[in-house]
Amino acid sequence: MNQDDLGVDLDKSLGYLLKEASSALRAAMEEVLRPLGMSVTRYACLELLAQRPGLSNSELARGAFVTRQSMNVLLQALEREGYVTRPAEAPVGKILPTRLTSHGRRSLEKATVAVRSVEVRMLAGMTETEQSGAFRILQSMIHSLRDGNDGS
Secondary structure (H helix, E strand, O other): OOHHHHOOOHHHOHHHHHHHHHHHHHHHHHHHHHHHOOOHHHHHHHHHHHHOOOOOHHHHHHHHOOOHHHHHHHHHHHHHOOOEEOOOOOOEOOEOOOEEOHHHHHHHHHHHHHHHHHHHHHHOOOOHHHHHHHHHHHHHHHHHHHOOOOOO
């Protein structure tokens, strides 16, 4: 039996390599965020709210790659801890728009510095041209998969 009979050759699988890179990135981010009392998901939620104030629970869940239920639990904790604020009642429909508090913004600033240091470390061995190329390639892959491009 040879490697072709076994399916995907993990040493040559781009998908596997991307997953490994994603896992290494997440671990490095968790390592620098932990001393700040944050997780990657908490950081992602705060960063999304800083860039797009008023997002709904569903929008935040999609952006942070978690379920709506998980995001709801996180938002309740963030609200209780003073990082975010949500109205008691939805101004329109059922959506409770979430916004960062000043405490949330200060915490996010520290976390952003920590996360940026991980990105700098990750890209340290690449030239600016290589970084730009990697960025374009990854965007293209995401676009192809989301648009259902079958490669033909």
